[in-house]
Amino acid sequence: MNHSDSQLIQTIRGRRTIQEFNGVPIAQETLMDLLDNAVWAPFHSTKEPWRFILFVGNGRAKFADAVLAARSAAFAQQYGAQIYDAYCSQTPAHLVVVMKSDLPGKAWEEALAATAALIQNIQLLGWEQGIGMVWKTAAFNEASSFRAALGVSTAEKVVGTLHMGYFDPKNQPAPKPRTAAADLLTVIKD
Numbered sequence: 001m002n003h004s005d006s007q008l009i010q011t012i013r014g015r016r017t018i019q020e021f022n023g024v025p026i027a028q029e030t031l032m033d034l035l036d037n038a039v040w041a042p043f044h045s046t047k048e049p050w051r052f053i054l055f056v057g058n059g060r061a062k063f064a065d066a067v068l069a070a071r072s073a074a075f076a077q078q079y080g081a082q083i084y085d086a087y088c089s090q091t092p093a094h095l096v097v098v099m100k101s102d103l104p105g106k107a108w109e110e111a112l113a114a115t116a117a118l119i120q121n122i123q124l125l126g127w128e129q130g131i132g133m134v135w136k137t138a139a140f141n142e143a144s145s146f147r148a149a150l151g152v153s154t155a156e157k158v159v160g161t162l163h164m165g166y167f168d169p170k171n172q173p174a175p176k177p178r179t180a181a182a183d184l185l186t187v188i189k190d
Contacts (some may be wrong), residue, residue, distance in 0.1 A: 002089040003088070007128075011127055011128055012124065014127065014173070015082070015123060015124060015127040015130075016132070016172050016173050016175070017134050017173065018133060018134060018135070018165070018167045018173075019089055019134045020090070020167060020168075020171055021091050021132065021161070021163075021164075021165025021166060021167050022091065022165065022166050022167055022168055023089060023090050023091075023165070024092065024165070024166045025057075026092050026093050026131060026165065026166070027057070028163060030129065030131075030184065031054065031056075031093060031095075031164075033046060033093045034122055034125045034126055034131075034155075035122070037121070037125050038118055038119075038121035038125055039118065040119075040120040041114060041115075041117040041118035041120075041121050041123070042106075042114060042117060043110070043111070043114035044107070044110040044111075044114065045107065045110070045111065048114075049099045049100045049103075049110075049111035049113075049114055049115060050097060050098065050099050050100075050114070050159070050161050051097075051098050051099075051156075052095055052096065052098070052120055053095070053096040053098065053150050053151070053152075054094070054095050055093065055094040055095075055096075056076075056092065056093050056094075056097075059085075060087055060088045060091070060093075060094060061084070062139045062149070063087055063089040063094045063096075064083055064084050064088055065149065066140075066146045066150060067083060067087070067146065067147070067148035069145045069146065069147040069149065069152060070139070070140040070143030070145050071105055071140065072108070073114070073143055082159050090150050090165070091163045091164070092164065092165040092167050093164040093165065093168070094161055094163055094164070095122070095155070095161070095162040095164060096141075096150060096152075096160075096162075097115060097118070097119055097122075097157055097158070097159045097160055097161075097162065098156045098157065098159065099111050099112065099114075099115040099153055099156065099157050100155065100156060100159055100160050101155060101156055101157035102154075102155035102156075108139070112157075112159065113173050115159045116159065119159065119160060122161070122162060123135065126164060130166055130167075130169075131164055131165065131166060131169060132164070132165060132166070132172075133162045133163065133165075134163050135160045135161075135162055136160060136161045136162075136163065137159075137160050137176065138161070139155045141158040141160065141161060142154075142158065146158075147180060161169025
């Protein structure tokens with residue numbers, strides 16, 4: 001079997017970070033389907049460590065408000081209109097992925113790894129449906145004002161915000177070069 005023909009391999013290798021969307025809304029059913037399938041990511045605990053906060057439609061303004069409240073007044077003054085346009089008009093959905101974080105060391109690491117695997121599942125499943133995303137781990141995710149506005153408790157961590165939307169494939173970025181796995185592999189035989 002030629003593995004390069006595999007749909008999964010093509011999706012993994014073809015997926016790109018998309019930052020410019022065409023503004024076409026994503027149906028709520030499509031978003032729920034993505035999440036229902038993505039939650040099959042592996043996790044070590046007895047219960048999934050993640051939860052989601054989704055901003056769509058007019059709710060996107062609340063997301064933009066929270067982001068700008070986490071920035072300086074000068075930043076909000078200078079870039080506020082641009083942020084509102086990007087977050088409320090151009091980007092159809094913002095998905096904030098939150099994990100339980102009041103865990104002992106090893107359990108925290110496992111929860112973070114599991115949540116990262118979940119986010120990759122969301123990105124790959126979205127890509128298969130023509131939905132692009134950018135996974136942001138920007139400073140606003142950790143700002144107390146942002147977290148409070150979203151209802152994220154002190155026992156939780158925002159692992160990232162996924163800005164999601166349909167896009168023009170002609171604007172898809174070229175792939176970044178990858179190092180061959182053989183160049184990164186240490187094999188111990190004896």
